[in-house]
Amino acid sequence: AQSVTQLDSQVPVFEEAPVELRCNYSSSVSVYLFWYVQYPNQGLQLLLKYLSGSTLVKSINGFEAEFNKSQTSFHLRKPSVHISDTAEYFCAVRANSGNTPLVFGKGTRLSVIA
Amino acid sequence: DVKVTQSSRYLVKRTGEKVFLECVQDMDHENMFWYRQDPGLGLRLIYFSYDVKMKEKGDIPEGYSVSREKKERFSLILESASTNQTSMYLCASRVGLSGNTIYFGEGSWLTVV
Structure with a gap:
């Protein structure tokens, strides 16, 4: 079975400052890793994912995450945040074979302050 | 674009009522899932379905059941709603x-x- 730990439940940050949202996972098998974002009163949207290959993956809106197998981590970063990035962010993991469901962390609420 | 449609955005039900939550997807996907989201607890898996008429329990199936008679539709059923099932x-x-x-x-x- 897989599990995910998001180390911060809330992260306040000033606009244009950098941010890192931390995610660690546990699994006895190889995994796929995901970050989802949820804006207020909406469902979840995929932000980025790691399946294989390059350990650094990027989204179209400036976020990036790096898969670190030795640290079992998949931290999300952005060098300069905007007010519109205010949302809840979920890290998720699944085994990379079989019809296994996604296992989610408890979420990190990012609040960008003007 | 893939579209997953949940029939009701907001519902208010009384304790003991039977509640149906309907979900339809338009992309011929085999797998469908029901999660429950609560503040501070993230998303927890209730049930999932590999394919039509197939279902598997997730982490918190108690008090819920599901139905998947057609590929595009996956229904979550609360047999007898209770206040601790208030959630997203x-x-x-x-x-x-x-x-x-x-x-x-x-x-x-x-x-x-």
């Missing part, structure tokens, strides 16, 4: 074994009074 319910779908990304509906806010 999220449906999702995914292509089967080769699928990497799951797509979510907008969510159904259920209040049980």
Whole structure:
């Protein structure tokens, strides 16, 4: 079975400052890793994912995450945040074979302050 | 674009009522999921379905059942609603074994009074 730990439940940050949202996972098998974002009163949207290959993956809106197998981590970063990035962010993991469901962390609420 | 539609955005039900939450996807996905989202607890898996008429329990199936008679539709049933089932319910779908990304509906806010 897989599990995910998001180390911060809330992260306040000033606009244009950098941010890192931390995610660690546990699994006895190889995994796929995901970050989802949820804006207020909406469902979840995929932000980025790691399946294989390059350990650094990027989204179209400036976020990036790096898969670190030795640290079992998949931290999300952005060098300069905007007010519109205010949302809840979920890290998720699944085994990379079989019809296994996604296992989610408890979420990190990012609040960008003007 | 994949579309996952949850029939009701906001519902208010009384304790003891039988509640149906409906979810339809339009991309012929084999896998469908029901999650429950609560503040501070993230998303917890209630049930999922590999294919038509197939279902598997997730982490918190107690008090819930599901039905998947057609590929595009996955229903969550609360047999006898209780106040501790007040929550946001999220449906999702995914292509089967080769699928990497799951797509979510907008969510159904259920209040049980």
